[in-house]
């Protein structure tokens with residue numbers, strides 16, 4: 001199957017939404033976004049770096065490539081509208097691989113009403129590379145940034161952390177609905193999705209907000225899949241794709257008591273402080289926490 005056969009096939013596979021005026025087949029897609037502001041995010045995933053195609057299989061890889069972008073939209077409490085998908089496909093078998101990637105992606109796109117409206121498909125002698133760009137829109141209250149955490153705010157996370165390699169890193173649900181629900185219930189001061197591990201991503205959030213943070217070791221929820229030094233895994237394993245958010249103590253108390261998000265247990269794991277830096281408390285002991293960001297699962 002050559003590129004144009006694939007594109008013809010693709011046009012029969014992808015589903016449109018009411019936002020799409022022109023989908024695949026013209027020089028650009030045309031999507032309706034009534035908001036004044038759009039969210040744009042892109043992620044490039046490479047075989048051997050972000051996944052191993054031979055181990056994970058193309059459907060899980062395709063799903064993940066879209067899901068990581070949706071997670072970034074979730075981190076802004078936005079909602080996705082459209083996606084463009086660019087593939088560098090290894091020859092031979094490029095056509096079949098492209099099909100399988102799309103089959104992995106499409107159910108997730110449908111679940112979150114994200115129309116795949118275009119992209120580019122090339123074949124080459126190198127490994128698989130997938131780059132997806134998602135366009136979204138912020139919620140009615142606007143986008144939630146990394147930069148709004150204040151001293152005294154509570155730090156909440158949306159689920160257990162660590163040990164996602166080989167499992168949750170592929171199968172996670174982007175927290176789109178959860179973020180929107182939370183945003184409607186309270187003023188989220190800052191938020192980030194946990195792609196590089198709690199310690200690393202919290203470091204980004206603190207830097208952007210100009211604050212520090214103190215974590216409570218006993219409170220950090222650790223996933224069952226995290227083995228060995230379980231706390232360390234929860235702090236530094238990447239690709240949990242839960243959300244970490246800063247809210248006022250009043251909102252934090254309300255959210256922890258009411259647990260208003262279906263299927264998600266919000267956990268209060270720490271506080272933001274005025275002094276720059278990060279610390280973790282275990283019992284009465286407080287030690288500095290290194291902002292160990294960027295721990296790719298396959299590095």
Ligand SMILES: [Mg+2]
Nearest residue numbers: 072075193195
């Ligand atoms: Mg992110």
